[in-house]
Amino acid sequence: MKRTASILLVILPLLVYSQNSDYTVTSYMKEGVKAPNTHHIGDAWLNFLVKADDDINYNITQATFSANSTLDWHKHTTPQVIIIVEGEGYYQERGKEPIILKKGDVIKCEKDIEHWHTSTADSEVSYIAIYGNEPTIWTEKLTQEYYKSVAKKLKR
Template identity: 30%
Template sequence: MKKTRNKMRTKLILTLAAALIFTIQGFSQSNADAKQAIFPKGEQGPASNFTGKAFNYGLVANDSTYHTVVGNVYFEPGARSNWHRHPAGQILVITAGEGYHQIKGRPIEKMRKGDVVKCPPNVEHWHGASPNSALHQMYIIPNTEKGIVEWLQPVTDKEYNALNKQ
């Protein structure tokens, strides 16, 4: 009986230690992603367009010469954009962290540092951080004379969590 209790106690201690190490590694990874950021955090995006906290830092303002907007968005873990579309499309370059992207009617795709994602013109989509990692993405919106963005409805928790059910 005493041996069984000692084994159970040892197993419990090992399980708790493993959980603590996993939590610390996840926290360290999130902090490492923040420290690896190329651009400043920027201004927090409006709650009407994002679930959770997302911060925008503009790099290239719209003008009549280049007709292009470039910036960086930092998503805290679990944060995401609403569904939206761009009249001329959008290109995302993932510079740190891990996140998700979905085009309406298609499965959610994972995004990681180094990935490049093309969002087609006038197609509804959303993007944001995974639940346990921050995400830094540079966005490029070309041909802004056609318009920049049309914000739509929030991404539901069910839609956001659908990746885990695939």
């Protein structure tokens, strides 16, 4: 009986002060859904953290690409912010040199700027992308030859 009373004394406050289930909580710690290989080569997972609706006009998505993956050239009709949360990735805007982004890096791509971003040849990358509620405009296939030339150029 004492044991039951002790257990109730521990559990009861937890039940009273537990989180309200009316909240929608997501996590960028989960893997997400495997993306079909429509505009990329390699494995990619998408975790839709916040979807635009009547109250908020932008999306927040976590994307994870396996090492040595490509993502096609594209642009957005709104600015896009990319926050690298794990690994390393390549980033390039049309007409500029490619760079390597590392964990902790944040980059903003202005609207209507053609660009691509994905994992490096040797590292998976996971990033959070913040972008407007408009479809991505896919402009050109990123070839394996071009990706390999970037990997060779940026290899340390």
